[in-house]
Amino acid sequence: MDNFSLIGTAQAAKHLGVSISWLRSKKSTCEFIAGEHWIYATGSPGGRVLWNVNAICQWQVEQTKLYANKQQDLASEIEIYSLMSAEEVV
Numbered sequence: 001m002d003n004f005s006l007i008g009t010a011q012a013a014k015h016l017g018v019s020i021s022w023l024r025s026k027k028s029t030c031e032f033i034a035g036e037h038w039i040y041a042t043g044s045p046g047g048r049v050l051w052n053v054n055a056i057c058q059w060q061v062e063q064t065k066l067y068a069n070k071q072q073d074l075a076s077e078i079e080i081y082s083l084m085s086a087e088e089v090v
Contacts, residue, residue, distance in 0.1 A: 005052050005053050005054040005055070006039065006050040006051065006052055007050060007051060007053060008048065008049075008050060008051075009023060009024075009049060009051065012051035012053050012056070015053050016053060016056055016057065016060070023051065023056075027049070031059075032056065032059070036052065036055050037051065037052055037055050037056050037059065038050065038051050038052065039052075
């Protein structure tokens, strides 16, 4: 982990374009991995949390790809019916 990428919560939120509560939510739901996406600055609970913005940015990229591909896959499953002329209907 690059120590220079570890920054405080307010700075991380601003840098990543998200809210402080969003960061905390991802941490509390274990979507962000301790030691990879965040650390306790003191090494123990109750200490200040520092965020690895490089790892979180990569997570954002991967999540974006996941959802974009999912939408594309769903759209490709939709059948498309072409309009038929009156002569073709008969």
